[in-house]
Amino acid sequence: MCYAGVTRARPARAAGGRGGVALQDLDLVCGRLHDAGLRLTGPRRRLVAVFAGLGHWCTPAELYAAARAAGVPAGRATVYRLLEVLVEQGLCRVFAQRDRSVRYVFCGPGHHHHMICEDCGRVTEIAECAVEPPPAGFAVREHAVDFFGQCDRCQAAKT
Numbered sequence: 001m002c003y004a005g006v007t008r009a010r011p012a013r014a015a016g017g018r019g020g021v022a023l024q025d026l027d028l029v030c031g032r033l034h035d036a037g038l039r040l041t042g043p044r045r046r047l048v049a050v051f052a053g054l055g056h057w058c059t060p061a062e063l064y065a066a067a068r069a070a071g072v073p074a075g076r077a078t079v080y081r082l083l084e085v086l087v088e089q090g091l092c093r094v095f096a097q098r099d100r101s102v103r104y105v106f107c108g109p110g111h112h113h114h115m116i117c118e119d120c121g122r123v124t125e126i127a128e129c130a131v132e133p134p135p136a137g138f139a140v141r142e143h144a145v146d147f148f149g150q151c152d153r154c155q156a157a158k159t
Helices: 023-035 042-053 060-069 076-088 152-157
Strands: 092-096 102-106 113-117 123-126 146-149
Touching: 023 042, 023 076, 042 060, 042 076, 042 102, 060 076, 060 102, 076 092, 076 102
Parallel strands: 113 146
Antiparallel strands: 092 102, 113 123
8 A cells, every 4th residue: 555645636746846746745755764774875865756756657777777867876776675665664566567577656655546657657646545445344454546557648649
């Protein structure tokens, strides 16, 4: 289950000054990582910001490349360790692909779901949870709902 402090559906924000994760959300995420025992160096904190600001799902190699492009001096081992801790803390979701690779989606603090474009990889968070609980007799601990398909931009590009 993901945790994100969102109150409405919104696209995951892009890095590079075109949005990005709110500083208070980034501070909250970094605080949770610190509490989990991860030493938050400057490069790790910047790596979290790069991941949070991507706006699409990515492989570890893609995150590494994005970090390098942003000037973050983080090695591949740092990327994998960060992803591992983010998943453990519910701040990142992992999706297995048909080709046996995995893709990761950043999840800020708070409950939400995702719409993931299978063409461009864009991720939109959905804060409103319309999932109805099952009939009596089943105790739900958590749930996850993610939608995979084609975003409006990719649909428009194909017409």
